[in-house]
Amino acid sequence: MSECLFCRIASGSLPTEFVFEDEHVVAFRDINPAAPVHILVVPRAHIETVADLGSDETGVMSRLTAAANRIAREAGVDAGGYRLIVNCGREGGQTVFHLHMHLLGGRKMPELAA
Numbered sequence: 001m002s003e004c005l006f007c008r009i010a011s012g013s014l015p016t017e018f019v020f021e022d023e024h025v026v027a028f029r030d031i032n033p034a035a036p037v038h039i040l041v042v043p044r045a046h047i048e049t050v051a052d053l054g055s056d057e058t059g060v061m062s063r064l065t066a067a068a069n070r071i072a073r074e075a076g077v078d079a080g081g082y083r084l085i086v087n088c089g090r091e092g093g094q095t096v097f098h099l100h101m102h103l104l105g106g107r108k109m110p111e112l113a114a
């Protein structure tokens with residue numbers, strides 16, 4: 001069995017309610033939400049970080065973005081706006097080393113510090 005948390009969630013071995021799934025992507029609520037809507041959008045394939053994506057793998061991020069946009073519409077946060085975040089590596093704030101995109105919405109996001 002894979003030791004990777006998000007591989008276990010994506011494969012169903014760690015039962016988790018999906019808000020979206022297709023052949024390539026699963027999405028589920030963050031266990032420690034930072035906003036009223038906080039969804040993690042995750043490729044089924046194990047890719048450690050966004051830094052592992054080369055120019056031949058642009059489809060991965062397109063799929064994550066398309067899924068996040070669809071979930072945002074379904075959650076009703078598309079009109080007000082939302083934030084998509086990909087943390088990369090330890091100093092980038094990544095704690096789970098399986099690529100994922102955060103969808104945050106439902107409140108006004110602070111501007112990022114310069």
Ligand code: AMP
Pocket residue numbers: 005028029030031032033040086087093094095096097
């Ligand atoms: P990051 O810091 O970008 O790696 O984000 C990892 C996110 O995964 C954090 O926001 C955690 O709250 C979230 N998380 C960790 N374990 C789980 C889990 N079992 N189910 C849902 N979200 C989780």
Ligand code: ZN
Pocket residue numbers: 004005006007008045046047097098
């Ligand atoms: Zn994984």
